[in-house]
Amino acid sequence: VRAEARARDGVSGEWHDVGSLGALERDGRVLASVGGREVGVLLDPVGDRLVAVRNRCPHQGGPLCAGVVSERIRGRPGTYDLERQSVLRCPWHGWEFDVESGICRDDPRMRVAVYPVKVDNGRVLVKA
Structure with missing residues (x-):
């Protein structure tokens, strides 16, 4: 699993330890309080990396990180265009x-907070 720190919309806080990489790989996700917000760190099987997302859907407040990370597939009858971008689908x-930008694929005016994530000595760290 690849983990990398990425700058996000003014995120300039401290790194918070949210658990072990082994536990995250076993369970597929971990929820933690980071900077006063509930954040989910999930395995992105499409991009082979970790992503950190606020665990609140801006649509109606659902537990976003209980959803599925998958590849976005778009098409019209008889054709398919496979996008290499991963999306997190709200279970409600x-x-x-989009797990990179946080922008809603159905309504680009809606957005969820995403956070830098990295692994250091087997520990998963989120910056907030």
């Missing part, structure tokens, strides 16, 4: 969010 109403 199916809204999809």
Whole structure:
């Protein structure tokens, strides 16, 4: 699993330890309080990396990180265009969010907070 720190919309806080990489690989995700917010760190099987996302769907407040990370597939009858971008689908109403930018694929005006994540000595760290 590849983990990398990425700058996000003014995120300039401290790194918070949210658990071991082994536990995250076993369970597929971990939820933690980071900077006063509930954040989920998930395995992105499409990009073979870790992603950190606020665990609240901006649509109706659903537990976003209980959703599925998958590849976005778009197409019209008889054709398919496979996008190499991963999306996190809210379990309540199916809204999809790009795990890199946090932008909603169905309504670009909606966005979820995403955070830098990295692994250091087997520990998963989120910056907030």
